[in-house]
Amino acid sequence: MVFYRKYRPQKISELDNEVVRENLTTIFSSKNSIHAFLFTGPKGLGKTSAARIVAKVINCTGRKNKNDLEPCNKCEQCVSITNGNNLDITEIDGASNRGIDEIRDLKEKINLAPFKAQKKVYIIDEVHMLTTEAFNALLKTLEEPPNHAVFILCTTESQKVPATIASRCFRVNFTKATNEELVRSMQRIVSKEGIRTDKEALLQMAALSDGSFRDAAKILEEIVSYAGKKTLTKDLVSEKYNIVGIEKSVEEMFDVFYKNDIKKGINLCHMLEKQGTDFKFFIEKLIDRLHVLLLIKAGVIEGETQFSLNQIRQLFELLSTAYQGSKFAVLPQIPLELAVIEWGENDVEAERNSQPQTNAQQPDYSSSGPHALLNGKRQLDDEKTPIGSKQISNSPSGGNASDFFIKLINEVKSQNKLFAGVLRSCSAGDVKNGRLVITASSKFHKEKIEEEKNMKLLEDSVKKLSAEKVSIEVRLKEVN
Ligand SMILES: [Zn+2]
Numbered sequence: 478m479v480f481y482r483k484y485r486p487q488k489i490s491e492l493d494n495e496v497v498r499e500n501l502t503t504i505f506s507s508k509n510s511i512h513a514f515l516f517t518g519p520k521g522l523g524k525t526s527a528a529r530i531v532a533k534v535i536n537c538t539g540r541k542n543k544n545d546l547e548p549c550n551k552c553e554q555c556v557s558i559t560n561g562n563n564l565d566i567t568e569i570d571g572a573s574n575r576g577i578d579e580i581r582d583l584k585e586k587i588n589l590a591p592f593k594a595q596k597k598v599y600i601i602d603e604v605h606m607l608t609t610e611a612f613n614a615l616l617k618t619l620e621e622p623p624n625h626a627v628f629i630l631c632t633t634e635s636q637k638v639p640a641t642i643a644s645r646c647f648r649v650n651f652t653k654a655t656n657e658e659l660v661r662s663m664q665r666i667v668s669k670e671g672i673r674t675d676k677e678a679l680l681q682m683a684a685l686s687d688g689s690f691r692d693a694a695k696i697l698e699e700i701v702s703y704a705g706k707k708t709l710t711k712d713l714v715s716e717k718y719n720i721v722g723i724e725k726s727v728e729e730m731f732d733v734f735y736k737n738d739i740k741k742g743i744n745l746c747h748m749l750e751k752q753g754t755d756f757k758f759f760i761e762k763l764i765d766r767l768h769v770l771l772l773i774k775a776g777v778i779e780g781e782t783q784f785s786l787n788q789i790r791q792l793f794e795l796l797s798t799a800y801q802g803s804k805f806a807v808l809p810q811i812p813l814e815l816a817v818i819e820w821g822e823n824d825v826e827a828e829r830n831s832q833p834q835t836n837a838q839q840p841d842y843s844s845s846g847p848h849a850l851l852n853g854k855r856q857l858d859d860e861k862t863p864i865g866s867k868q869i870s871n872s873p874s875g876g877n878a879s880d881f882f883i884k885l886i887n888e889v890k891s892q893n894k895l896f897a898g899v900l901r902s903c904s905a906g907d908v909k910n911g912r913l914v915i916t917a918s919s920k921f922h923k924e925k926i927e928e929e930k931n932m933k934l935l936e937d938s939v940k941k942l943s944a945e946k947v948s949i950e951v952r953l954k955e956v957n
Contacts, residue, residue: 481694484666485526487559488547489534492527493654493662493690500649501527505534505546511647513619513628515604517635518651521691525568525602527651528629532566532598533558535627554594565594571606580611588623597626604630605637612639619645653688656680662690663697672701674709681714685758719752726754727762734792734820735783742817750810760800760813767792795819798895806921811902819898879907881942882915888938896934899925904954908943914950926951 489505492498504511514531516524530548539552548555557563569579583599591597601607607615619628619642630646632638654662660679667674682700686693700709703717715721726749733742749759771789773780784792795816802812878886882905890897899922905915917923925931932949939947 480666480670480698481691484669484694486523486530486665487533487550489530490547491665492523492530493658493665494522494651495658497523497527497649497651501531501534502546504647512622512626513646514630515635515638515643515646515648516629516631516651517648518633519653519689520633521689522651522654523690524631524651525600527649528598528600528631529558529566531627531629532563532600535596535598536563536565536594538595563594565591565597567597567599569599569601571601571603571611576601576607576611580607580614584614584618587618587626591625595625598629599626600629600631602631603633604642605632605634612642616641616645654686654690654693655688656683659683659686659688659690659693663693666694666697670701672709675711677711678709678714681711681720685714685718685755687757719754722752723754723759723762726759727766730763731766733817737821739817739821742821743814746810746814746817750808756803756806756809756813757800760796760803764793764796764800767796791823792820795895802921802925805924807919811919811921815898815902818901819894822898823894878904881905881907881913884942885935885938888941889934892934892938893931896925896931899931908945908947911945911947912950913939913947914952916952916954918954920953923951923953 486492489498489501492501514528516528518524533548533550533555534546536554536558537548537552538554539549540547541549550556550559554563558566561568567579567583569576569583587597601615616639618626622628628646630638630642635643635648660676660683663679663682666672667679678700682696683693685696700714700717704713707713726745729745730742732738733745749756767789769778769780770782770784771786771793772778773782774784774786774789782789799812799816802815803809806812882900885905886897886900889900900915903915903917903922903926905913915926917926926935935949939949
């Protein structure tokens, strides 16, 4: 993270997000005095950097020309803000201790004049995490702010900021960075560090950065240390991030989906994990590929696909869930493994296609409607032991599934297949003393189960299967 910190933007023109740059320029050119800003957007987009720049714009004393907007970055005010030791600039992290002490302190001292600066600036990070009490205190201050105070509230979850607060702020949205903006931010670092690179390499890195300036800086740093003294090229980036390998693996994964070869799919996940593949990136590539298949189906682009529209839809749902899950999974390969297993269980057509003898007359389920698929699936369910129970004994999580739990999974499955897939990777014994304990193999699974709608489905399903009143407890499997 050296590059990201070292090359934080220090003035408005250095902010890489074009909309933010324009917004702030307009505000400060208009000379309207604004008491409160609300900076919203995902992590890694430079909200805190922009907040510090605003603090400097307001307090800089070193400008030669009165009409300059930009801070000089040389005067005492600017330097101390950059170094984080300006007594009039307070940074509060709403996430730690939920701001209780800090907001109380703020309330006590807000009316005191600034120490040296023209205005006191309060930067409150993750403002949505404040307690109700802290929010109320903050609201009071925002209703009648002293002239010498400016608030910059930052949040990754703007919907959690009460409307009473948001409506008193000038809002600036930090949207995910475009590839051009990411390239611009990397170019700033590249030119100052004297790194030799071609534009293609930067674009390739931008594509890997998921719209985040922080990620882009991190990837650039990794590539620079990987390249040694060589010029950065697209090939070098591909080599480091195994992009050719990933493209090949995407092909293989679609072959897995087509042939319904769960074992091969799990092995592929294992191999990718060993290679240190970023699963989020890999799943994104799978979804990109799926999109191409969809366009082929729709006749928008030319090509052939063996997948029906229904299958594309199912895969899209499974992969989207896996993508979300991969952001938080403790073991990054698990969400994709789940998708593979779930697909293997549900996909009838692929099942048929994988049996060479039946190839002569392949039924076309896509044209005979969803019911054909449903009936076919039900038959398969009766024939097969749930793959999940096999999976449990193979998986590193281990554990057992009681008959009751297997019944419960099947009950849940009739309502929500994906959630049933989650349950399959967990274990549970029988109901004892009106209590069912489910042991989740990862934090991701535990949280998934504990989601309100899933818990409700689980409780309803238990009610159907058991006459007695059963309470459900979810535990995280202890790692040895
Ligand atoms: Zn200055």
